[in-house]
Amino acid sequence: MHGKEIVKIFDLSIYLKKQQEIINSALDKWLPLPHGPSGPVVDAMRYSLMSGGKRIRPILLIAAAGATGGDQKALLPAACAFECIHTYSLIHDDLPAMDNDDLRRGRPTCHKVYGEAIAILAGDGLLTYAFELMCKPELTQNISPLLLKDAVFLLAKAAGVSGMVGGQTADILMEGQPVDAETLSFIHSHKTGSLIQTSVEIGGLLGKASDEELYHLKRYGESLGLAFQIKDDLLDVEGDQEILGKPVGSDNRNFKATYPALFGLKETKRRAQELLEKALSELECFDDRAEPLRSIARYIIKRDR
Numbered sequence: 001m002h003g004k005e006i007v008k009i010f011d012l013s014i015y016l017k018k019q020q021e022i023i024n025s026a027l028d029k030w031l032p033l034p035h036g037p038s039g040p041v042v043d044a045m046r047y048s049l050m051s052g053g054k055r056i057r058p059i060l061l062i063a064a065a066g067a068t069g070g071d072q073k074a075l076l077p078a079a080c081a082f083e084c085i086h087t088y089s090l091i092h093d094d095l096p097a098m099d100n101d102d103l104r105r106g107r108p109t110c111h112k113v114y115g116e117a118i119a120i121l122a123g124d125g126l127l128t129y130a131f132e133l134m135c136k137p138e139l140t141q142n143i144s145p146l147l148l149k150d151a152v153f154l155l156a157k158a159a160g161v162s163g164m165v166g167g168q169t170a171d172i173l174m175e176g177q178p179v180d181a182e183t184l185s186f187i188h189s190h191k192t193g194s195l196i197q198t199s200v201e202i203g204g205l206l207g208k209a210s211d212e213e214l215y216h217l218k219r220y221g222e223s224l225g226l227a228f229q230i231k232d233d234l235l236d237v238e239g240d241q242e243i244l245g246k247p248v249g250s251d252n253r254n255f256k257a258t259y260p261a262l263f264g265l266k267e268t269k270r271r272a273q274e275l276l277e278k279a280l281s282e283l284e285c286f287d288d289r290a291e292p293l294r295s296i297a298r299y300i301i302k303r304d305r
């Protein structure tokens with residue numbers, strides 16, 4: 001090649017902003033509008049959903065599909081389904097029966113605004129709406145029924161007792177008790193890791209990844225999911241409430257099992273870095289199209305919110 005080679009530098013902040021806009025406008029378009037006697041629950045669903053989350057799970061799904069050359073636009077309903085399930089988990093996690101938090105995403109929590117009953121129903125509504133999204137023609141007309149069935153199964157499993165609900169149960173039952181490293185890793189990889197890992201896996205699956213690509217994407221997602229929760233633990237100790245949009249120190253107050261509590265800050269940071277490197281190594285067989293996945297992994301360890 002003559003002359004200067006043009007090197008395209010991937011800018012994660014531009015990428016995230018663009019993807020967040022796409023996801024936010026799809027959620028806004030697809031979520032029902034509040035009207036009639038059930039209006040308040042839809043209002044509450046929209047209140048929590050449209051309140052500025054990072055949209056990491058849907059973005060991971062889209063980025064994983066992109067890494068294998070899949071049709072990213074066609075997967076938007078599946079990406080939005082992850083955000084609905086994630087937001088439901090936050091609403092329920094904030095309830096008085098669970099973490100009893102007043103602030104989420106910089107705003108009063110759902111139950112503070114709408115009351116407990118409506119907040120529970122808004123969570124239920126978002127969880128089930130996720131599966132309506134998985135049946136949207138925008139998705140079903142582009143993906144084979146067999147692949148879609150596998151994706152729905154993986155999503156249900158990641159959200160349910162084998163995944164997030166199972167992790168949350170262990171987390172709550174272990175409150176105030178000493179936990180060993182194995183139990184802590186179970187809690188973190190199920191409570192938070194399952195949904196993150198599965199967003200990457202479904203992106204690869206529906207993006208028509210090869211078996212080898214899918215294998216590495218799953219392992220990337222597994223390391224990333226655990227790293228994400230470890231970083232969340234660190235932010236609860238060292239983060240800034242203003243930037244986080246939620247109180248810091250709540251893990252300590254609620255006697256939660258965390259990495260800093262079990263291993264100390266230095267060792268926790270070392271483990272997070274190790275997981276980042278492991279996640280990146282799983283992407284070695286991918287070309288430049290995996291750059292968003294690589295940058296997101298680095299960002300997850302560095303993030304301040």
Ligand code: GRG
Nearest residue numbers: 053054055056089092093105164165168192232
């Ligand atoms: C209630 C079944 C049920 C499960 C709750 C996810 C969860 C399980 C609880 C949330 C508690 C929590 C703060 C966990 C730490 C990891 C986590 C999920 C953080 C919030 O996710 P982000 O950082 O939030 O992606 P945004 O607001 O950006 O979407």
